[in-house]
Amino acid sequence: MGEQILNYVGFIVLLFVIAVSLFKPVFALYLLPYAFSLSPEIIVSQTAAREVTIRIEDLLTVTLLLKIFFDFLISKSFPLERFRKNQFFLPMFLYSFVLIIATTLGMAQGYVSPASGFFFVTKLIQFFLFFFMFLYYISDKKDIKVILNSALLTMGIVTIIGIIQIPTFARTTMPFEGESYEPNTFGGYYVLLGSVVAGLYTHEPKGRKKVIYALLLAAAVMPFIYTLSRSSWIAAGFALITFLLLTKGLQRKVVIFMVLLLLVLSIPFMPGAIRERAEFWKAEEGFGRTETIGGTKFDASTSERITRYREMVDIFIESPVLGRGMTGAGFIDGQYIRVINETGIVGVFAFSYLFYAILKYLYSSYKNTVDPFVRSLSLGLFCATIGLLIHSLGASTFLLVRVTEPYMMFLALLVGYDRMTEGEEKVESHTVNQIYIYPYLITAPVKSRAERT
Numbered sequence: 001m002g003e004q005i006l007n008y009v010g011f012i013v014l015l016f017v018i019a020v021s022l023f024k025p026v027f028a029l030y031l032l033p034y035a036f037s038l039s040p041e042i043i044v045s046q047t048a049a050r051e052v053t054i055r056i057e058d059l060l061t062v063t064l065l066l067k068i069f070f071d072f073l074i075s076k077s078f079p080l081e082r083f084r085k086n087q088f089f090l091p092m093f094l095y096s097f098v099l100i101i102a103t104t105l106g107m108a109q110g111y112v113s114p115a116s117g118f119f120f121v122t123k124l125i126q127f128f129l130f131f132f133m134f135l136y137y138i139s140d141k142k143d144i145k146v147i148l149n150s151a152l153l154t155m156g157i158v159t160i161i162g163i164i165q166i167p168t169f170a171r172t173t174m175p176f177e178g179e180s181y182e183p184n185t186f187g188g189y190y191v192l193l194g195s196v197v198a199g200l201y202t203h204e205p206k207g208r209k210k211v212i213y214a215l216l217l218a219a220a221v222m223p224f225i226y227t228l229s230r231s232s233w234i235a236a237g238f239a240l241i242t243f244l245l246l247t248k249g250l251q252r253k254v255v256i257f258m259v260l261l262l263l264v265l266s267i268p269f270m271p272g273a274i275r276e277r278a279e280f281w282k283a284e285e286g287f288g289r290t291e292t293i294g295g296t297k298f299d300a301s302t303s304e305r306i307t308r309y310r311e312m313v314d315i316f317i318e319s320p321v322l323g324r325g326m327t328g329a330g331f332i333d334g335q336y337i338r339v340i341n342e343t344g345i346v347g348v349f350a351f352s353y354l355f356y357a358i359l360k361y362l363y364s365s366y367k368n369t370v371d372p373f374v375r376s377l378s379l380g381l382f383c384a385t386i387g388l389l390i391h392s393l394g395a396s397t398f399l400l401v402r403v404t405e406p407y408m409m410f411l412a413l414l415v416g417y418d419r420m421t422e423g424e425e426k427v428e429s430h431t432v433n434q435i436y437i438y439p440y441l442i443t444a445p446v447k448s449r450a451e452r453t
Helices: 002-023 025-038 056-075 089-108 114-137 141-165 183-202 207-225 230-246 250-265 272-278 300-318 335-368 372-391 401-420
Strands: 042-046 051-054
Touching: 002 025, 002 056, 025 056, 025 114, 025 141, 025 401, 056 114, 089 114, 089 335, 114 401, 141 183, 141 207, 141 401, 183 207, 183 230, 183 372, 183 401, 207 230, 230 372, 300 335, 335 372, 335 401, 372 401
Parallel strands: none
Antiparallel strands: 042 051
């Protein structure tokens, strides 16, 4: 009885949120960061390959798209200036087009179930729709700051849940993942959010906010480690190395390097589960399909991925140009194997072009912009992108809803903010205030009375 009451209350609240979103769309944008990470998955159907679920952000997406459609139909208003010269439209369109063509051909050849192919392609295109919806509805910097704060508050909530899970769960995972939980998703989420928070921390002039960012990062360490996701650990390491290479300030680099070194050296003294996961080269006793490379035997999980990489060659030879379509090559736990086997050479080109455009934009924004917010978010997203591309070696990272949705949101926030400040001066080489080049670990030192005068 109590569960039914909760379901009714939840349904009424959801209807209220959808109704408000129709009249004030930006309200839905404020809620989306919470939905990305905290929304439960509702099973609505079942295909041969997997369950079909919907989440709260799916309903909000439909609401916002309908609002755009009716605005255009009734008032003929469509702010094209917000999309003009958008460098991501072409690569996103090309990748979506390749997915549709490859999956359609896969259905015709019998490799792809129509239902599975349709839902997977729709989900990938929805990720790009999130990007353009945020760009469409964001109208001022206040909206961006509210949405960003919502994302950081959500990170705090998720971290608390992760800390609570440590004594009772074998591995930490995202909330509301049901029985088929995936710690790799939680690890990828932390690679993204941790990089973004680190970038914000680096260029934040206010001591109070720096403390908040530092606490967020510190609190996330243990839940992240207890995901026991080796792909995520390695990805975080590459994101951190990228951070060190891009930023200036010897003091900060030394401290971060020492922390990284301390974590690596402390592996032998960590709890047994963490130590065993870190020592991935050790094969499990009695496991028959152990892969060996250069005399080194790998454990079950790593061996399975190596096997799939070897099988990829046979599938690629059969369908080299457009692959077999989404889900046409079976279950693959690796982004690059999926791209090659499901979309072929054409898909590899489209995927590479998309992330080349993203990395080029992020690097240019960081190097050529004086605005501290743009620099901080572009730095964080650049490091996150490098980390997630490494994470993709052991996971289908850019198919993970709880990773890709906030990633596209952050990218849209940066592009939107950059668009609002495009009239401000940009220079190739510039001298930034010292507080931005050499940020201190918590707060800047207090100036003497003589320096203030």
